Amino acid sequence: MSCEVSAPRPPSTAPTLPAALAGPYHPADTPGVALRLTCPHGWPLLLLWGLALNPVTEEAIFFDTRPTLWAEVESLLEPWANVTLTCQSPLWTLEFQLLKDGVAQELVHLGSPATEYRFPLGAVTGDTRGLYRCRYSMDSGRTSLSNLVEVTGAEPLPPPLLSTKPVPWITRGLNTTLLCLGGLRGVTFLLRREGDDQFLEVAEAPEDTQATFPVHRAGNYSCSYRTHASGAPSEPSATVTIEELATPPPPTLTLDSGFAGLLRPGSRTTLTCVAPLSGVDFQLRRGEEVLQVPMASTSPDRVFFQLNTLAPGDGGVYTCRYRLRDELAPWSLDSAPAELVLSDGTLPAPELSAEPATLRPEPGTLVQLRCRAPRAGVRFALVREGAGQRRVHGLLSPAGTEAHFELRDVSAVDSANYSCVYTDTAPPLAGSAPSAPVELRVDGPLPRPRLRPLWTGAVTPGRDAVLRCEGHVPDVSFLLLRSGEEEPSAVVWTTHPSADLVLTYVGPQHAGNYSCGYRSNWPHSLLSQLSDPVELQVAGG
CATH class of the missing domain: 2.60.40.10 (Immunoglobulins)
Incomplete structure (x- = not known):
């Protein structure tokens, strides 16, 4: 199937400059663009920020709106003698901007729309050494950052980035590749496997900044590049491990x-x-x-x-x-099981009770909810209600007539109405009416999380800063907050009780004290106490 793409037309006048583009980079910057596609039978297809709903093929079409940045040199024999950074956008634009060490440089306004702009650096000096990215202005007002290009002006050359596509394993029927991405155009890439002195794959990229290597054996791989045949290779990339699997890993x-x-x-x-x-x-x-x-x-x-x-x-x-x-x-391993409980409500309702009997337990205590049925040999489900939804909180099949459900280390997020039902495990597969509800209320704020920096010392300008927020409750949104600011610097939703919060492309403007918290949206919208602060220092600031 083929579709016609209607991309945004080049603007005739410069669009209003988004605030995010005029100032320092903000973590909310995201890739993506909305495009209209016309497919067979006249079905319209709307691409919104990278994801498409396709009623014809029931498959997605992705359009990456991130720009690409690379370095071009006058001579590969002397790579730092005369350098130009080229920013290429996938969409027509009137505005490009270069960023150095996390700080936005002067915005470039063009007289006519273009998809590429060249930023001359000349001979690399102390003033032009650094970590560069670029961005461009879109009609939507959104913008996203390019890949990172390191300009050192010294030998050995900076390391490339090695990644796997599509996954870091090999199995029958799967064509796994390793992608080595550098910052210089026209270099030769080298792939090595750890512990194998005989293994060396070489790929030339005269018009590109990357090379793709097919992978057929498990092992630990790294890549590097050289500018000419007699030149020393660059620093090696970080190591990537490829596994060989007889059975692919499970889905979710x-x-x-x-x-x-x-x-x-x-x-x-x-x-x-x-x-x-x-x-x-x-x-x-x-x-x-x-x-x-x-x-x-x-x-x-x-x-x-x-x-x-x-x-x-x-x-x-x-x-x-x-x-x-x-x-x-081969078929993959099976996913973790998901259980559906069907109850027609025709069997007598069970009885639900709590121990301790108080329905306002102290935070951090253990609460047992006991569901008793008129007979044995049934499947019990503890149901939790909130925000107009009913969710199964636990399932048990005890030998007797009573199931004991435990709520450990309770907090305000456990406050809800609980009921239980039971169902037959053999035909006729009837189910009970729900028990009378038990309302559980836990006072006090959600437990305070812990915030840990995953770096030591001051952060190098242009690098990412990762902070790990360790909470106590799964299925929450984690927020990273900078002292004195109301808007979060990073937000991550996860099913796990902890998350890594990333400040991308750190500059001097990111220095300060950070705390994290987490928000539970079900059954109530609750925000935890904030963690103790962590200071982020930026080198040279």
Whole structure:
């Protein structure tokens, strides 16, 4: 299938300069652009910030709006004698800007639209040594930074960046490659495998700044480059490890968060399966049964399995897996199971009680919720309610008539209404009405997280600064806050109780004291106390 792309037309006049482009780089800068595509049957396709919903092919189309920066030299024999930095944008623009060591330089206004601008540095001196990026202005007002180019003016040359595509492993049917990206155009790239003196792959890139190497053996790889045949190679890249796997690693399977596992017969739901790479075939299973259900996709690495008009027998444990589009390729490992609980409400309601009996426990204590059914041999589900949603909080199949659910180290995020249901584990697969609810309230703020810098000393201007925020609650948004500022410097949502918060391309303007917190959005919107501060110092500041 082919589509026609209608890209934004070159502007006839200079657009209004976004504030983010006029000042120092802000972490909110993101890549992406909205484009309209016309495909067969007249279906329109809207690309929004890198993700497309395609009703024709049910696959995604990505358009990367980040610019590319590279260095061109007058002579590869003397690479630092006369240097020009070229910034290339994928869209027409009237404005380019170079950034050095995290600080925006003078904005360049063009008389006519262009997709490339050359910034001459000349002979590298102490004033022009540094870490460079570039950006350009878009009609949308958004902007994103290019790749990093290091100008040292000294030997050995700065290291390239080595990455894997699509994944850091090899298996039958998968063409894994290593991409070595440098900052100089026209160099020769060298790939080495650790511990193998006989292995050396060489690739020339006369018109490019990168080289791709196919990988057929597991090992630890690094790459470097040289400007001419007799020249010394650059510093090596960081090492990348390639594994050989007989079976690809598992995907992830998640349930529609609106119900998270508890449904009535006759309703519908969606399960999302996400693979670690794109262009694969997916399979949904209940036990060992392969299910043929409607599927949709908004991205080539995932699929939505649509379960419509659920019957009592549709409850149970689901898994998904994927396979490369090769009949001889093996199926991946199964995802972690996701369980659907179907209850028609025809069986008598169970009884739910709490221990200790107080419904306002102290933060940090253990609370047990006991669900008692009229008979044994059933499957219990503890249900938590909040913000108009009901989610299964836990599942147990005890030998007797009572299930004990534990809430450990409770905090304000555990405040909710709890109820329980039970279901048959064999036909006729009926389910109970819910128990009377138990309202649990935990006073006080969410526990304070801990913030750790993942660097020592002062941060080199132009490098990234990574801070790890360690919380106590999963499924939250972590926020990095700079002292004296209201807007967060970085935000990350994760299912884990900790996250790495990144300040990209640090400059002197980033120096200061930082704290982190986390926000729980379900069942209540709660913000934790802030961590103790961490000081970020920028070298030379």
